[in-house]
Structure formats: structure tokens, C-alpha cells
Amino acid sequence: MKAVVLEPRRAPVTNRPPRMSLAARRALTAYAFLVVPVLFFVGIRILPTLYAFGMAFFTDNGHGPTLANFREMLADDTFRRALGNTLLYVVITVPAQMAFGLVLALMIGRVRHLKGFYRTVYFLPYITSVVAVSWVWRLMYDPNSGIINEVLGWFHIPAQLWLRDPHEALLAVSIVMIWQNAGFAMLIFMAGLEAIPRSFLEAARVDGAGAWQTFRWVTWPLLNPTLVFLAVTGVISALQTFTQIENLTGGSGGQAGGPLNSTVSMVVYVYNAGFNDFNLQYASAVTVVLFILILLVTLVQLKVLNRAYEY
């Protein structure tokens, strides 16, 4: 049997070229290179994504798909708090860090000396460990042993509770986020500003435009893609805020997201529901909501960036 199959193959053992074409052999090489990565992406990213959706739409009793988790969410005050807080983080931090970033980039663009020094100092917070700097800020905010109240005292401003005051805690966390992210915005703005052709700015000057007019009518419109990029990445990362909150307002007598849930974000809420209360299905459902929010922001970005610009 076997011999019969092999026979016709053995026959043309002359000096004919191999039957597999060059293209086919190269395709085979490509598949060999890709098999492990493709399995990885399917197994570690794609299937888990589907699994998360599956978990969100099923409950423990396993009687088909249900919206029970989502109904529970709507009825849960802490979830509404988490959603509201998360949107507050977005609204407070994104415009602020972009404004600081732009002002810094414009100022550094005007000086000739110490450019690299300024850039380094302003950018360092962005790359250093979020956990480490969160604890430094927590120390500085501390009502008893913190330097911030001490400094406020010099100006006769009464001491604040900061992270321990439900009315101030979210703002205090936001300040740390702005402090960390402004340097990133600065760096991207610096790149965006450099990309603006000198001739445009010179043309404006020749036409008699002042500094403000040049900025308003030349620089600002040309920075548009940079602004969109920073707004979108800023919103997405603010939607995912977790580490700062966990380390600024967690433990030591208060649960993360305290006091009184005043700083709890959606991811903190997911973490508490999933890994403190071990309600993984419910936590999955919350991540699905988060995913949809992020997707919406991304779609808006694609829509805006694909719009043609005319100079």
C-alpha cells in the first residue's frame, strides 16, 4: 500500500527542481515564524476577551445569558459613585495636564539655555514608579506629619485633611495624576511644535502677526492632531486610574477608594469586587462597561483624526 503511494514520487528523481515553489516555501517559513505568536495572541488575549464577556453575561446558576450583573450595577450606589468619580478624574486631569504641558513646551521652546535640563526634570515624574511617588505624596499630604499643611501654614492657610476629607480626596489624587502626566504632554507638544514648518511662522511674522496672533492662527490649528492624540490617550488612561488611588487612599485603616468611597474609580471598584469580594462575574461585567467607554473614545479619535485637514 505504502509503496504504491510513494512510487510516483520516487519516479522523477532526476535533476528537476523541487516540487515546492519558492513562494510556497517562503509561505511555509512565514507560518513557522508565526505559529507560536498567533497561538499566544489567541490564547492569552483573544479567548480571554471572549471569556470576560461570557462571564459578564452569565451568573453562577448557569441558566443562559442574563443581564443580572448589569441590573445589579445600576442599583449599586458604589458603582454609580465609581462611574461618576472616574468621569471626574477625566474632566479634572486631562485638561489640566494638557494645559500645563502646552505652556511648558511653549516656554521651553522660547529659551536657548537649559532646555535639556528642564525637559528632564519635568518628564521624570512620568516614568518613575507610580507606587513610590504615590507614597511620597501620601506622606506630603498627611495631616499630621505632611509638609503641605506646613507650607500652607506659612501663608496662614488653615491645615487641610486632604486624602482623609471626602470633599478633598479626589482633588488631591487628581493633583498627583496631573503632576505625573504633565511632563508626557509637554514632550508630545514639543514634538508637535517642532513639526510645524518654520516657513509658516515666518510667513505670519512677515504678514505682521504678533506672538498671540501667530499662536492663535498658525500654531494652534497645526497642533490639532497633537491635541487630539493627547486628549484621547489622556482620557483612556484617566478611565483606567487605579494604582494612584490604591496607594494614596488604600489600607491603613481605610479601604481603597475611601474616605466614604470619595475616590473610588471604576478599576478600583473592579478590583474590590473581583479580588476582595471574589465576585468575578460581577467584576467582569464592570470591566465590560469600562471597555465600552474606552472603545467609544477610540472610535471618536479615529473619526476625528481621519478628517482631512486643509492648510
Place this chain on the structure above:
Amino acid sequence: MARRASIGVWVIHVLLWIGVVVVAFPFVWMILSSFKSVPEFYQFHFWPKQWDLSAYRQVFTETQYGRWYLNSIVVAVVVTVSELFFASLVGYTLAKFRFRGNQLIFLLILSTMMVPTELLVIPWYVMSAQFGWVDTYWGIMFPGLMEAFGVFLMRQFMLGVPDDLLDAARIDGMSEFRIFLQVALPQVKPALSALGILSFLGNWNAYLWPVIVVSTESMRTLPIGIGMFSTADNGGLQWNVIMAMSTLAVIPIVILYFIFQKRIVEGIALTGVKG
């Protein structure tokens, strides 16, 4: 006119210096606080009267800090190497080979960029619990071994590698894998180093997934170690010890930044431009 301009520049320098003080202050405070003894800590001297090393001694004698440091290094290095290898291999293959399914595979990988880590940590946790990956290096590392963004970036750069160069190597009889390794890779070094540094920083600072998958003290990475030590409510916060830990965790990042400053800035700008 020139005089007015120079006054303007001086004002800008003053403003920038105020910013420098504000931005750098937490770092300075962190370092100074780590050298204060507990009683001195509560006296609000800016400068320590006596440089006290007891906080650093405590870090290494009373906690498993050395082990956490090692864990962080292992995780960050292995993940970075793996990410670079696979991102460039897949990017190269997608850019330089024509075969059925090329576009499909590219889209499949790209689509994973849309999914936030938060959605994935729960399934990953379930997987890890089932396969016994909880509390292992593999468990901490597996999600990061390949990243879609890296593939995307490397594919863009590999498109620019001249085909003639690769064909010449083929005529010389090099194997396809060696062509990738020895001909294509050296052509995209700048992209590799930018991606490598970003990946290292990201993994060095990673918090959400490690805090979920790690359960024993000895398997913590640095951020988890610092966070857990600080929140563990054992008789009040030892602030000077926490500051010593934080200082030690930030040092490698600062060193890395000064060595690779140009590459880091390039890398960030690259991610900025490519979105």
C-alpha cells in the same frame, strides 16, 4: 527690541524654575526623609540634622526587599527580551513575507490593542488559578511576553528594510531565521531600543496584574512590596522606611533615563506620532 526679548526670556526662566521646584520637590523630600531618624522625621527640618541610615538598614533586615528587587529585575528583563524578540519576528514576517492570511493575522493581533488590561485580568486570574500559575514568575510574566503595539511598531520599521539586502543574503545561502536575526534586526536598532526601554519601564512599574497574581511575600515585585508593606497596618506607618524603599525603587529608572534619555524621548514621541 533685543533688550525686551531678553527680559522676556528671563521671565520664562524664572517661571520654569518655579516649575522645577514644584516638580522636583517630592523627589527631594523622598530622599531627605529616607535619611531621617523617626524622631527627627516629625520635626519638619528640611535638611536632616544627622544623616541616619537606620531606615535603609531596616529595609534590608526587616523586609524581603532584596528579593523583591531581584523579582522585579527578572520579570522586567525576561519580559522585555521576549517582547522584543517576538515583536520583531512577527513584525518582520508580516512586513516581508507574502502569504495567505497575512492581513488577517495582522488585524487579529492589532485588534487585541483595543482590549484594556482591566478586562483581561479576571480571565487571566481564572487561567492562572486553574493551571497553577499563581505566585510564579511565569504567572507574573505571561501576559506581557508579547504585545500588539510592539508588533505594530516593528512591522512599520521592517517595511523600510530593503528587500535587496534580504535577497542578497538568501543568495549567499543564509537560512531564513539567520537572515532575520543577522540582516534584518540590525537595520531596526533604533526602534528596538526605543521599544525595549518602554517595555522595561512599563514592567518595572507594573502594578495591577502583579498585585492580583502574587500572593506570597517572597514573590512580590518592587511596587507590590512597597505598596503592601506600607498598607499593612502594623503599628503605624514607618515613613522613613517607606521613603527609603521608594528611593531605591526610583534610582534604576533615573539612571536608565540618564543613559538612554534620547532613546526614551524618541520612543515616547514615536508612540505619540504613531498613536
